[in-house]
């Protein structure tokens with residue numbers, strides 16, 4: 203009875219497409235029985251703050267999967283939510299304890315984050331071997347899915363800048379909180395209303411003061427900074443590298459290194475300093491920024507504060523003048539990012555005089 207109550211379908215006016223298939227229902231029940239049997243029991247560090255009130259949770263369809271998770275739509279306290287269920291495998295103790303640690307760390311980080319470009323966390327529940335994380339549901343799906351449906355090189359520049367600015371603002375906030383994301387990629391960027399992007403999936407994120415080695419992490423090589431591929435000590439700048447790759451994705455709508463396996467891409471990036479090819483039509487200002495972001499030397503990569511002010515000025519300039527990018531050429535020296543946005547103001551007054 204309790205199971206039935208907990209897994210009450212999302213009604214949606216009784217439309218059949220919102221019903222769980224028998225297989226999905228059985229799987230959901232099998233993963234959830236542990237949660238249900240614990241009721242709304244509150245245990246463990248911090249759980250009194252983030253522990254879900256199970257009587258308010260309704261699970262609907264499974265709509266996505268991660269490597270060790272299944273993501274369901276649902277309703278929590280009358281809000282549309284996504285429920286990530288993570289199940290520990292019985293047969294692999296190491297993986298089970300890694301997943302538990304990831305869950306604890308993801309919840310602890312999400313709990314303290316509040317920003318329009320970061321996914322909103324509502325609650326979580328923990329009853330080994332199943333854990334759940336309840337967040338706002340973002341109807342637009344992942345940025346990767348969106349790009350997959352676009353023709354290559356077809357996303358308009360004003361949209362590229364808007365999306366990039368949302369991501370950069372989310373990352374600027376994250377870094378201001380002393381947090382490294384470490385798995386920034388288009389799959390972990392979700393689209394909400396009005397094409398607003400939100401950063402999600404904090405499974406391998408860490409507080410800068412506590413980031414240990416990445417040994418054993420299965421991050422995503424195509425987006426991964428060379429120092430992280432080499433399992434060397436790393437800083438916030440690993441996210442700036444990944445942001446450079448995401449910016450390239452926005453401009454091309456392609457998957458980075460799609461002619462290589464992830465391992466080949468990792469080798470090419472870390473050993474041969476390979477990067478995805480910049481499209482010939484890429485505005486020089488953006489190729490300059492991307493090149494800075496994915497520099498081999500982390501110190502040469504700009505901070506998100508700089509990236510945000512740069513993208514904001516580009517977006518404003520493009521709105522005022524649709525030809526802005528064809529005339530604007532950033533200086534190739536390293537002072538460009540440092541003197542920005544004065545450089546743009548100087549450039550604009552020079553071109554007005556000319």
Ligand SMILES: Nc1ncnc2c1ncn2[C@@H]1O[C@H](COP(=O)(O)OP(=O)(O)OP(=O)(O)O)[C@@H](O)[C@H]1O
Nearest residue numbers: 266267268269270271273284338339340344389403
């Ligand atoms: N809140 C949400 N709203 C809409 N879609 C979501 C939401 N959360 C997750 N998704 C979808 O589910 C996919 C997987 O989610 P997520 O990355 O959080 O799972 P994961 O287990 O950490 O995956 P992996 O470890 O394999 O990267 C996302 O790429 C996205 O398509």
